[in-house]
Amino acid sequence: MWYLEFRTHRDTVRRLAGFTDKKQTEELGRKVERLIACRANREAPDKALGEWLEGLPERIREGLTRFDLLSSRTAAASKPLAEHVADFEATLTAKGTSTAHARLVASRLNKILDGCGFKYWSDLSAAAVQQFIAGERAKPANPETGERPIGVQTANFYLQAIKQFCKWIVRERRASESPLAHLQGQNVRTDRRHDRRALTVEELRRLLAAAQGGPERYGIGGAERALVYRLAVESGLRANELRSLTRGSFDLGAEEPAVTVEAAYSKRRREDQLPLRPETAALLGQHLANKLPTARAFNVPRKEYVVRMLRADLEFARAKWISEAREPAERVERERSSMLAYRDHAGLVADFHSLRHTFISNLARAGVHPKLAQSLARHSDINLTMSRYTHTTRGEQSEALAALPDLSAAAAGELRATGTTDAAPAANGGQNRVAVYVAFSGSEMSNSVRDDAPTASASVEESPNERSRGIPEKTRNSAAIPAERTGFEPADRCYPITGLANRRFRPLSHLSGFSRCASAASAADAIPNRILHI
Numbered sequence: 419m420w421y422l423e424f425r426t427h428r429d430t431v432r433r434l435a436g437f438t439d440k441k442q443t444e445e446l447g448r449k450v451e452r453l454i455a456c457r458a459n460r461e462a463p464d465k466a467l468g469e470w471l472e473g474l475p476e477r478i479r480e481g482l483t484r485f486d487l488l489s490s491r492t493a494a495a496s497k498p499l500a501e502h503v504a505d506f507e508a509t510l511t512a513k514g515t516s517t518a519h520a521r522l523v524a525s526r527l528n529k530i531l532d533g534c535g536f537k538y539w540s541d542l543s544a545a546a547v548q549q550f551i552a553g554e555r556a557k558p559a560n561p562e563t564g565e566r567p568i569g570v571q572t573a574n575f576y577l578q579a580i581k582q583f584c585k586w587i588v589r590e591r592r593a594s595e596s597p598l599a600h601l602q603g604q605n606v607r608t609d610r611r612h613d614r615r616a617l618t619v620e621e622l623r624r625l626l627a628a629a630q631g632g633p634e635r636y637g638i639g640g641a642e643r644a645l646v647y648r649l650a651v652e653s654g655l656r657a658n659e660l661r662s663l664t665r666g667s668f669d670l671g672a673e674e675p676a677v678t679v680e681a682a683y684s685k686r687r688r689e690d691q692l693p694l695r696p697e698t699a700a701l702l703g704q705h706l707a708n709k710l711p712t713a714r715a716f717n718v719p720r721k722e723y724v725v726r727m728l729r730a731d732l733e734f735a736r737a738k739w740i741s742e743a744r745e746p747a748e749r750v751e752r753e754r755s756s757m758l759a760y761r762d763h764a765g766l767v768a769d770f771h772s773l774r775h776t777f778i779s780n781l782a783r784a785g786v787h788p789k790l791a792q793s794l795a796r797h798s799d800i801n802l803t804m805s806r807y808t809h810t811t812r813g814e815q816s817e818a819l820a821a822l823p824d825l826s827a828a829a830a831g832e833l834r835a836t837g838t839t840d841a842a843p844a845a846n847g848g849q850n851r852v853a854v855y856v857a858f859s860g861s862e863m864s865n866s867v868r869d870d871a872p873t874a875s876a877s878v879e880e881s882p883n884e885r886s887r888g889i890p891e892k893t894r895n896s897a898a899i900p901a902e903r904t905g906f907e908p909a910d911r912c913y914p915i916t917g918l919a920n921r922r923f924r925p926l927s928h929l930s931g932f933s934r935c936a937s938a939a940s941a942a943d944a945i946p947n948r949i950l951h952i
Contacts, residue, residue: 574603615766616779628735666711675699
């Protein structure tokens with residue numbers, strides 16, 4: 419083994435193990451001298467030097483990095499992406515991500531890297547990633563292999579996987595920046611292919627009855643399937659969480675029965691304890707009576723079979739419901755409906771996870787506070803609880819509209835009767851009693867309550883203005899008509915603050931600058947890059 423001894427750009431003497439061949443070690447020394455010059459001048463290695471670094475053995479690259487001859491970015495560029503992906507997957511598992519999810523993310527990442535032909539960090543290209551994902555979306559379906567074009571949601575999952583990988587590379591200081599940081603996902607609302615719906619109460623009851631009396635499916639009996647469905651729709655447990663439960667997961671003897679999901683099987687990686695309804699707890703007690711504490715509570719099949727199991731029970735329940743029609747017309751109508759259908763007319767599906775959607779939607783229908791519903795659903799974001807998992811039916815929407823005001827002709831007539839648009843006869847014999855107060859030029863003011871026409875006025879001394887306007891003397895000097903006080907008459911005097919009987923208010927005279935005893939009519943009339951480098 420030949421060794422190479424050199425002085426670095428920091429004026430430090432280092433020794434590096436080379437090759438067994440002297441010529442190769444001498445060539446290594448010449449390349450190292452070029453690296454030292456690049457580091458001293460703070461320059462990146464040129465293309466030829468970079469290609470040479472990519473072909474170096476791992477032990478030599480590690481030594482050059484340890485001697486600070488290779489920056490973290492250069493070291494990452496010279497390390498194959500496959501090794502980075504392996505480290506990334508191990509990091510996901512170490513931080514608590516389930517093994518299955520970490521493997522899924524790595525598989526999506528490797529599919530993009532292999533499809534684009536990326537081998538090293540320097541090969542990554544945002545344009546190539548976008549073109550690959552677009553090609554996967556446009557790929558024709560293959561009936562023989564079962565492959566089909568991916569949707570927007572799946573495309574976003576692939577993009578999220580490689581962006582998460584690049585972000586991890588930067589965070590680990592294996593690179594200075596991500597070349598894909600600016601890429602954004604597409605709007606999933608434009609291409610929804612598997613949106614779920616919530617089942618109605620009638621559908622749930624018929625589904626449970628069909629499962630209870632149905633045959634064994636995928637290794638689980640009818641009565642056990644009905645209990646699994648009921649527990650899922652009353653607790654919101656996912657299929658994987660139900661599969662993980664044992665006899666010891668249930669506390670059925672407590673005053674408030676509950677079920678506990680271990681952190682290893684919970685989606686948020688925390689131990690969850692969920693309450694149970696007493697009726698369901700009693701059924702669970704009968705089912706688990708002869709099981710050991712470590713025995714599996716339910717024989718829930720694998721993920722791909724769970725969907726088929728529920729779909730078969732839905733079809734069985736729907737066929738029975740259609741057969742119960744008494745008239746041919748009723749049978750045709752039921753066949754056209756979406757009752758108990760796996761996919762309804764709107765394209766929404768009812769799979770096993772729809773039972774969780776139903777659980778949260780039923781909480782909303784029952785008027786449960788959104789924060790409590792979020793806690794029971796075990797969501798970190800209340801928007802997820804209220805927007806994606808809460809569903810409304812057309813009947814509920816119609817009931818909500820029924821609470822709006824009636825804008826028909828009858829309602830308009832009632833509005834006119836209030837005096838806002840037209841005068842309408844009052845209930846007391848057609849008399850409309852209006853409280854008014856009349857302003858005079860003096861400081862004294864009298865009030866009257868008039869019937870229908872303003873014929874009553876205060877008896878005061880005739881003023882020159884009245885004579886000049888030609889007001890008849892009889893009208894000017896007519897006595898006030900006594901009227902029964904209704905409690906809404908104006909005050910008897912024009913005090914600084916006047917009001918309606920026992921309600922005090924400031925007159926409108928302040929709006930026009932007139933005196934506080936100006937007429938009500940006159941007073942009323944007065945009224946504001948960072949640009950990512952790839």
